[in-house]
């Protein structure tokens with residue numbers, strides 16, 4: 457039997473990957489893939505009303521419910537919201553997880569963000585992919601990862617120079633994604649920013665451009681864009 461393919465989404469905070477790539481993950485799950493949702497921090501400082509301890513516990517519960525609805529396995533790293541360090545130590549922790557999961561596809565943040573945790577996550581994940589792939593880095597004796605394809609998700613906080621290149625038609629999983637999205641209080645509009653309005657409108661606009669109902673969009677590295685053809 458062929459090995460089950462694997463997609464891993466790595467976000468700085470809970471809700472980042474669920475909102476930007478959750479429907480895409482669910483679509484892969486429906487096609488027989490295994491999916492993993494990794495949160496490097498809980499995003500516990502995002503509430504004006506609750507303490508970080510209270511809100512962190514709430515967001516972890518919300519992320520577990522969203523992952524369940526998306527058919528994905530949640531993973532939580534112990535770093536602090538707003539204080540995610542861009543160090544080799546953190547990259548090695550992510551690389552260990554990548555070696556254990558052996559994904560074919562990795563989704564993470566785009567580079568240019570208003571949130572430093574997001575920008576750090578971009579650099580950490582790229583470094584982790586490198587460390588996980590090169591066999592001569594010893595990571596607890598774990599076997600190296602094959603080169604995984606990398607995609608950068610469309611996040612309202614990461615807009616600078618973000619250029620969509622790959623679109624995934626999410627129309628068939630849209631309703632289930634909405635349910636997972638609204639596992640989060642911020643996904644239900646509690647907390648100020650109208651996340652659902654932005655993301656559903658965004659996927660609809662992408663869908664209009666690509667002639668489907670709803671689509672999630674991803675950027676890729678420029679060196680992945682080259683094509684070699686016999687003829688034009």
Ligand SMILES: [Zn+2]
Pocket residue numbers: 468469472499571574
């Ligand atoms: Zn975030």
